[in-house]
Amino acid sequence: MALQYLYVENTRIYPFTLHEDEVTIAKELQNHLFNVEQVEVENRIQQVEFALAITYDQEQKDAIQLFFDRSFMILTGGPGTGKTTTVKGILEIAKDIYPEAKIQLCAPTAQQPTGRASKRLAQLSNCDSRTIHSLLQWNLEDNTFGKNEDEPLDVDFIIVDEFSMVDTHLFAQLLKALPNRCRILLIGD
Secondary structure, eight states: OOOOOEEEETTEEEEHHHHHHHHHHHHHHHHTOOOOOOOOOHHHHHHHHHHHTOOOOHHHHHHHHHHHHOSEEEEEOOTTSSHHHHHHHHHHHHHHHOTTOOEEEEESOSSTTHHHHHHHHHHHHTOOEEEHHHHTTEETTTTEESSSSSSOOOOSEEEESSGGGOOHHHHHHHHHHSOTTOEEEEEEO
16 A cells, blocks of 8 residues: 655645645545525514614624525634624524524634634534534544544534634534534634
């Protein structure tokens, strides 16, 4: 059995495992692009604003509506731009529209500041938040994951905070462990 360290495609050379993970990500993201039931959330946004005593700007309102229009979304913005407040609204509305849905929050590591952001979001939303490694049941001994395409996670929505800290391999493993019906929100700077 020969070990393959490099993958050559035309004039490009990749480490084999990186190429494999990138192909997995592309394939799995395609599997997670599906039509969702269109839901008008303007009135629900107003209810969340009233309940939380906040006012969303138009960009935040558009982001909340976009989340409910798509199966996959990326939410970006620098520190203090309102990402957490926007996600709080998304979570409140999702719980209202889909009361039986399983929503999972996660972040790449439990270390600061990533863990702090994830814990804060979990406290604000009353949803479970875990590290991606914990969620995927990572085995340190043999560097494998208990949750994968054969043993998928039981989630309907997954929200990944601090996504800029997630490496290619970990993202590929997470996507393989998600059921195709799962909607994805990635949050990062």
